[in-house]
Amino acid sequence: MPFIPHTEQEITQMLATIGVDSMEDLFDEIPAHLRAPELKAIPKGMTEMEVSRLMHQRADKNTKALCFLGAGAYQHHIPAAVWEITTRGEFYSAYTPYQAEASQGTLQLTYEFQSMIAALTAMDVSNASMYDGASSLAEAILMSVRANRKSKSRKILIPTSVNPVYRKTAETIVKGQQIDLVEVPYDGSTGTVTLEQIKQQGEGDITAVVLQQPNFFGCLEAVDEITNWAHDNNILVIAVVNPLLITVLNPPGQWGVSGVDIACGDGQPLGAPMSAGGPYYGLLCCKQALVRQMPGRIVGRTVDLDGKEGFVLTLQAREQHIRRSKATSNICTNQGLVVTASTIHMAIMGAKGLENTAAACFANNNLLVEKLTAISGVKKAFSGTHFHETVLQLDVNAAQVLRALMAKGILGGFDLSEDYPELGTAIMVCTTEMRSEADIEAYATAMQEVLAAGVVSAEKVPATPEVV
């Protein structure tokens, strides 16, 4: 019996100890007429050999195309050591560290994680993770509403240059609490939001403003200016950042004069494989003063009876298992194992390694954009500096181009038409340090061929359903 260790003899002994005749007797409190039928729609059990073959077959069905797609998930190199250690049974099969003395591995690691993330973001404190970047933004917004006691409006300014799925997720999660997410349009020429546009939407009492750096388009926002303006107006600033890129970009804790109040983002670029969308983790940091408004677990350093250093879950009075309906959030299970991987990843890479990686992403993207825009019919959509993603304007239907590229083994980028219809036929291309010069060359050649072959023009072809 798969994963069941009982022998016939043991079963008999145990039933006797309990004082029942059969296994069935153990379920005699369940009304008979409610008993489940045979679960016919579930296939019969399989041996590991069979399951293994099935999963290999399915995994092999997935594409092996060269990936130039980003839009919130990035293919980075992850040292082999990272997941080999992370999946050690002691990390993999442990629960949340409720018994601190028997969980010092996970607890110390989490403390180190918090320290690293705080160092990266230049923020005072970090929690032990949220589900992902999008839900972390939602929690950051809820947190800002609790934290900004000077504001009564529950109005949050959120530029449309913030990742659209992050905005949608935030909407889902905060809408039960009468919070108003006010969109601020981006500037069509730069792809960034201007202080003027923010001010325009930001009349009156505003609780917080959200700023993504680089923004969804890969463009760099004027974060200092907007942060200072917000703070001058008692508005909290919530930063959404890519934790890899802030090794070279100004970290949110140093935006403007005093840094942002809350920083969030997705930890995926720091050690999580793309894995069809997860598990990743949400990072969430804040200023010291806001720590009691933080959702999720936090680990603190303390001492044991002998005065020896040790680690525990702390500030638990914020959490649902103590505070129940008055908790800062309902989150319980978080993304611990990915945090484990990410901590090891950061330790192995070091700041220098991460900086070199980020810089390579940037350089590769410049090279790609240079090569692609050299092709007639391809041009940059926005002026200004881009990081490792760039929006390109095409003459012809984006979905068609992407499909044609796919046929050549190239996952060519993100089709913006559904989320940003105003951009017309635009795609967003991404490069990480994983894309070699030869890869970039291959993309450029493929694009050239595709465009030369002539795809159907934009009007004629209905956009394919996009996954956003």
Added chain:
Amino acid sequence: MPFIPHTEQEITQMLATIGVDSMEDLFDEIPAHLRAPELKAIPKGMTEMEVSRLMHQRADKNTKALCFLGAGAYQHHIPAAVWEITTRGEFYSAYTPYQAEASQGTLQLTYEFQSMIAALTAMDVSNASMYDGASSLAEAILMSVRANRKSKSRKILIPTSVNPVYRKTAETIVKGQQIDLVEVPYDGSTGTVTLEQIKQQGEGDITAVVLQQPNFFGCLEAVDEITNWAHDNNILVIAVVNPLLITVLNPPGQWGVSGVDIACGDGQPLGAPMSAGGPYYGLLCCKQALVRQMPGRIVGRTVDLDGKEGFVLTLQAREQHIRRSKATSNICTNQGLVVTASTIHMAIMGAKGLENTAAACFANNNLLVEKLTAISGVKKAFSGTHFHETVLQLDVNAAQVLRALMAKGILGGFDLSEDYPELGTAIMVCTTEMRSEADIEAYATAMQEVLAAGVVSAEKVPATPEVV
């Protein structure tokens, strides 16, 4: 610097402590004119990302054909847990357990391994592994020469139905010691050796006789009869067995009246992936009386100062590091990590699991042979029972057939023409439990197509070079 942790500052400090000015000074005892040139033929160093890509590319170049090839290496299912635990750093990166107290993990595991192998073979004792099955046979032969004090001839009878590469390996290893390996031909109709043939070669003083069960052809030898005859004539018996199959076949410790004296074989079927040929391991067992003639490491159970159970390397006076030129063998490093995997494999599978696996191999082979011999031009070469390998006689050139099958994604078996020219155009097909009915059907269909398409007849085509 890859895998070198020194910072500039540390290097300076360390050189100062040593009292030299530069790293170069550390090598000043090496004659200057002998200093190595730049190692130009070695490519420049790579990052892990680059190495990883290179290795994926090379691994992808290897075939993914359905494997019906055996001949000494078998594709069995290995539970995922086996190698996940085996490659834990504490097993993977430990040395030979010379400091027993700091190596109880490896030592206890090895003691369990010895116990399991002894149980499987029904022999008294097992050592902690030899390199592989072939070299293990060589050591078994050397051991028999040391052990059989009644014999002076150094003559070993070895049927040609024993795996040819085992015979070749044994030859290489024992030839320095004036040992005479006397071949005994197999019977052309049964593919096994008869007692008569053995007797014929076995006139006079014989030191030992080697018997493989199942033999190289997958045929079952009359092991009881031959063992009894040998013992009656003061000849030691060396068994070569497949450790998986003896879960259902009579184990060597029970051959004849008193069991064989030495048993060896390759541990690969018990948890080692095919891996292009290794690492596997050689198993080597013997009767209690011969234990001091055993080569290689042996772990014993003992107690510590408090009387608590513990494990140590024992009988080290047999080994080269103590006995030097008088050691039973020069072996030092063995195949410890594969032994680790194999022990976990046996524990997870249990006797029942291994028996079911062995039986499935047998049943699958019967099915395959039934389907293939239903095709005209294919027939069994030998009468009698076969285990999971069977020799098939073809009408046409075997190499050509195999090549045509390969083009259809089928690794169709072993070409016997080079090792056994007397068999003409014969191949040996193998099935393990991994081959499903659909796989077997696919092979039969492919064979049908290949033969129908008509391969060039045997005479005309020179055999391709074979890897044996």
Added chain:
Amino acid sequence: MLIFEHSSKGRQGAPQSPVEKASISAIPENLLRKDSAALPEVSELQAVRHYTRLSQKNFSIDTEFYPLGSCTMKYNPRACNTLAMLPGFLNAHPLTPDEQNQGFLSCMYDLQSMLCEATGMAAFSLAPMAGAQGEFSGVAMIDAYHKSRGEHERKEILIPDAAHGTNPATAVMCGFKVREIPTLDNGDVDIDALKQCVGPQTAGLMLTNPSTLGVFERNIEAIAKVIHDAGGLLYYDGANLNAILGKIRPGDMGFDVIHSNLHKTFSTPHGGGGPGSGAVGVAKRLIPFLPLPTVTQEDGNYRYLTAKDCPQSIGRLSAFMGNPGVLLRAFIYMRFLGREGMVRVAEFATLNANYMMAEAKRRGFTLAIDHRRASHEFIITLKNEARDYHVSAMDFAKRLLDLGYHAPTTYFPLLVPECLLIEPTESEAKEALDGFMDALEQILHEAETNPELLHAAPQTLPVKRLDEVRAAKQLDLTYKMS
């Protein structure tokens, strides 16, 4: 020692990144970082050694019996990990066009279908990333459902006092008022009290069945009737699904929405805190509201359903679809078990719990709820021991650690004083159960004869009892490298 304390200025974990830093001078100076982030500078070996050694400081299923009630710490088959980490899955970008993502999508579609069958629900969404998010989606769907029918006044969620903390926290997060329903001494919900609470303001009831008290709610049909008659919906907290898998289905009990903690019942690892999955299933009338995305199938082609397809959906809960790596592990586990394996889970989880309960009683412990069947877990109350020997449930827990067992859940559910909530799971052998009961009995004896041993526990772990008060008062949440 912290990883930061192994740091040495100028060291780099090469060869893990491009050796040279490419020029970033094209980026405006003011947007660039001024100093390097103060991460530790260690070699790969130092990192490997540090984290390998840290890992050894954890208790885990793979090393100890871990009978943590309400957490279902069963064996996590290693193959589920290996196979979920096949390159075909790991290298799949989440926005890969559906046609190129069929291997992954087919697994997700099958997982949805199997969950429907196992729970008796009409449809499932795999989007929620943990139980709490499952609850969130469930309650948000209840809200959306009532609103879609114009019943805006339904702003109250009823929750038994034995419920997990996420239940009330979730209801509030969704904008509801929470009303607590008392539990009877026999573990069942107080139906009379329940009846007095329902009304036109009732949006629904959140129930765990078997409850967190470790007993099956026998009046479930009556309860369902009370709620449905009042126009409310019934929410099933699936944390305890392990107890009834294949034996009785939430859908058949009358539940309208459920979440299933795949990281419990379906054995995805807990990873020291996550990630999990709180896949959410619904009865037919709630299908339009399911969170996005879900996976559908047409002629053997799988695709994501998005907002366009499902305009009434409560929306997205994350950037992509839940935690695919976790979902894959659950899928693999379910294919291992098959339909016949599911039933066995419930049977042996229940057998183990009832056996331990019988043993506990025999060895002199007080059961929180006596004379009933245990579900997959049961509760010992140490209130007598606390009174007589001045030892607490915490002391028992810490002493257990010394004896090589992870402690059961303590102080939950809140209504049982000094409680140990014990859940062995089906994958533990009798040997482990007996060993644990021997340890408990030994501690009971020690409590009587040598309570100091309990107060001073643990003694054999990397640290002794930790000062939690100090941790909360003298906050030290990050190490700052100098």
Added chain:
Amino acid sequence: MLIFEHSSKGRQGAPQSPVEKASISAIPENLLRKDSAALPEVSELQAVRHYTRLSQKNFSIDTEFYPLGSCTMKYNPRACNTLAMLPGFLNAHPLTPDEQNQGFLSCMYDLQSMLCEATGMAAFSLAPMAGAQGEFSGVAMIDAYHKSRGEHERKEILIPDAAHGTNPATAVMCGFKVREIPTLDNGDVDIDALKQCVGPQTAGLMLTNPSTLGVFERNIEAIAKVIHDAGGLLYYDGANLNAILGKIRPGDMGFDVIHSNLHKTFSTPHGGGGPGSGAVGVAKRLIPFLPLPTVTQEDGNYRYLTAKDCPQSIGRLSAFMGNPGVLLRAFIYMRFLGREGMVRVAEFATLNANYMMAEAKRRGFTLAIDHRRASHEFIITLKNEARDYHVSAMDFAKRLLDLGYHAPTTYFPLLVPECLLIEPTESEAKEALDGFMDALEQILHEAETNPELLHAAPQTLPVKRLDEVRAAKQLDLTYKMS
């Protein structure tokens, strides 16, 4: 507790095998096994837990500094493991036709070439499965070479007394007589003695350089001349190649045959005892005798060379070609390092050893060989401490374990009394070296003030000092299940 002691009759680690046993009744009754083998009957969880916990009882590079002299316990990059275990390699049948095996064969060919370049030899065979088998092939080739020239009287192999035990054992295994050459106090071979030993009976000399005394043999050219002039060949035991990689090549020193322990210099893991690789390289005149198979390349196509191609070969050493999984790891490691990385290995291994040696002297230890450069290792002799405080090298070793360090090699080389042979390797940080030296110094102090502490060590490990005499006398080599 042994895995056998977790066994319970009738339990099975399903789902790891076909559920039903197929019929084997077609096999004659007398050839069938009568009873099931007495293997443990445990669940998968029990096995996982048992072996995970066992693993934690090991010291290893991944958990402790492991300065075991002559063993080169350097960091084993995890990527070497991951990449060598790609399915394309793991699923390759060893008899796959060469054309379908190009990915693997190309790695092997490149590895042969890189080894040639690194050692200055003309050709390499990867067939030997460990150092000892490398030695065997080397000596067998020397034999074959002399015989091919009709010099059948060359039946003596010269070996310095400092040599590893495998050297004499190998020579005897190949049918030679062994003659020991003494070593001078400064660590160099006694050339005068050597000269007196050579003659027409000399087949060759086996030498480790740097020697196992941790010093470079400065007279290597003179030694080579003595041997070659006598018609003998020079064998290089490559166990210590780490010390000179990229700095000086055995081929350039005049060696005719060498083996390289890839599990030392090229960082394939030692796995608690193996597997290893003793790849063997030769000067041009010995190429025809290389063990089989080797890999060749023609127009970008790789193929195995077999007996047909190489009729003079000494033959096969194993069923296939060595330990491919080990060879792949070495190949990956070498590609990581590249030509520039090789030199760094020698430099930093030597830096670390010399630093520790300087520190040892400063802290009052006696060096076996003073006033010389250490190679990648060096020797402390505790003969004074043994005399003055009645503590042995063994006591020091065991006490080190208590302090969290693996002990150095003890009692080898045999000619140094009470010795510790210390090899830090290049991958260890100064931090680890200093920590180890602090521990050694502490023990030195303890030896003076409290020698009992040393005699009673270890105290903090799973077991105290074990009774080896009893183990050898009351042999208990297998557990018998009842």
